[in-house]
Amino acid sequence: MSPFILYGEPGWGSALTEVQLAWYGLDVEFRATGHLFNDLAARAGLAEINPLAQIPTLLLPDGTVMTESAAITLWLADHTGSADLVPGPADPERAAFLRWLIFIVANVYPTYTYADDPSRFVTVESARTPFREAVDAYAQRLYGIMEQAAVGPWFLGERLSAIDVYLGVLTLWRPGASWFARHTPTLTAIAAAIRAHPRVAGVFARNDGAEEDAL
Ligand SMILES: N[C@@H](CCC(=O)N[C@@H](CS)C(=O)NCC(=O)O)C(=O)O
Known part of the structure; x- marks a missing residue:
């Protein structure tokens, strides 16, 4: 078990x-x-x-x-008891890690909650498409902010973290691979690197391509 x-x-x-x-x-x-x-x-x-x-x-x-x-x-x-993915309290990257982890779940992730199925939040049918477009545009702005903040080669710099795992997954979703490649090249490179990491490549392979971009 x-x-x-x-x-x-x-x-x-x-x-x-x-x-x-x-x-x-x-x-x-x-x-x-x-x-x-x-x-x-x-x-x-x-x-x-x-x-x-x-x-x-x-x-x-x-x-x-x-x-x-x-x-x-x-x-x-x-x-x-590992600091591999989450910098510990004394780690210089701790503050940035916490900031961007919460930025993702408090700002980016809810754009999918609200726009994946706008009918849950917008009763007027004709308003659903413009609502979804506005929320998706806001998500693009958020990804732009993250692009500016990304240090490289990983999001926090030399040190890999769970933020990179989030980028590996989020960039499978809207607005789609070609948008990310064009507008957020640093995030795209980080996502590609974590997906290819030998320790987790198998899990990403099981998850890649399974989610419809259209959701
Ligand atoms: N705040 C949650 C968000 C989780 C979430 O929204 N997951 C999506 C799938 S990617 C979901 O289950 N959506 C169904 C729904 O919103 O009803 C987290 O960070 O885990």
């Missing part, structure tokens, strides 16, 4: 956690939820564990339910 159970879908946000579990060599059972927007039964099933019906949802070895990818990121670093 695997000590961790990860609810997810290939290419979705669960990949953030799946990559980190693989990085640390932690054994996990992956349970596919089904398409959370198209399949009501999939939503209802996951909602029994996570009332928001979002992925990643992770069951810890003691049965505790963990949600929120950033919280899981910090918890896994504590659990493993």
Whole structure:
């Protein structure tokens, strides 16, 4: 029996956690939820564990339910005692790490929450497309800010971190690979490097191409 159970879908946000579990060599059972927007039964099933019906949802070895990818990121670093992906309190990159981790989950990730299925938030049908376009444009502005902040060769500089894992996954999504390549070359290079990293390349291969750009 695997000590961790990860609810997810290939290419979705669960990949953030799946990559980190693989990085640390932690054994996990992956349970596919089904398409959370198209399949009501999939939503209802996951909602029994996570009332928001979002992925990643992770069951810890003691049965505790963990949600929120950033919280899981910090918890896994504590659990493993490793500073590989999360700079420790005395690390000079700690402040930048925390800033950009929270920037991603507080600013970038919600643009997908609101624009993936605008009908959940916009009752007037004719307003949904312009709403989605506005939210997607805001996301592009956020990625532009991250592009300016990226140091290279990894986001924080010489040191790889979980921010790079996020970039490897987020750049699989809207606005799509060609937009990222044209407008955010540094983020694109970081994403390519983490996806090719021998420690996690297999997990990225399982998740790459699975998520429709169109979501
Ligand atoms: N704040 C959450 C966001 C998770 C999230 O939005 N995941 C998406 C998949 S990429 C999801 O489950 N969407 C379904 C929904 O919003 O109903 C986190 O950081 O883990």
